[in-house]
Amino acid sequence: EIVLTQSPGTLSLSPGDRATLSCRASQSVSSSYLAWYQQKPGQAPRLLIYGASSRATGIPDRFSGSGSGTDFTLTISRLEPEDFAVYYCLQYGRSLVFTFGPGTKVDIK
């Protein structure tokens, strides 16, 4: 089973800052079956990035994903007030099993 590790656990930044979130897998994630989700308090998660680097429908271009193999990154180029939330990476589809990372909280400094 693939284990995902996210770092840092919490990222304290100001609006306008650049945020860099990391997701590391215990084994290679084939075909970049790696996605990123944003979750705000009291809301369901929202898909941001799939296939490691493709933005989901309606996602602003300040969000970008990169990486391959075992190391993946979500970058938010300039934080907007609505971007302060928890972000999860997800490995999907390998052997019919899906795995989330523990999450990174982006909060206001």
Added chain:
Amino acid sequence: EVQLVESGGGLVQPGRSLRLSCAASGFTFDDYAMHWVRQAPGKGLEWVSGISWNSGSIGYADSVKGRFTISRDNAKNSLYLQMHGLRAEDTALYYCAKASYYDSPFDFWGQGTLVTVSS
């Protein structure tokens, strides 16, 4: 408008059973894989189970394997999760979510139904 509405949650004693439902609308249900994902209070997301459009592919997290059963009724646009032998650690908000294929990310989620396992 795509909608996923979960129901069936509640307070249940340890060892008992519960059946969750997810009613889908606004999209062609039998074109999509469906999943259950849970979130314990104040914790992260945990994938629970998934099922392909025709029930040909089904998967479970190790934490629920042998206790939970996922199923779907395409004629009723509904997804189900039958849960047996419930434990305190199954306490969580249970979301249903849809995906284009079984091995695709979840592109839309419901608002969840809360399951509390306690004596």
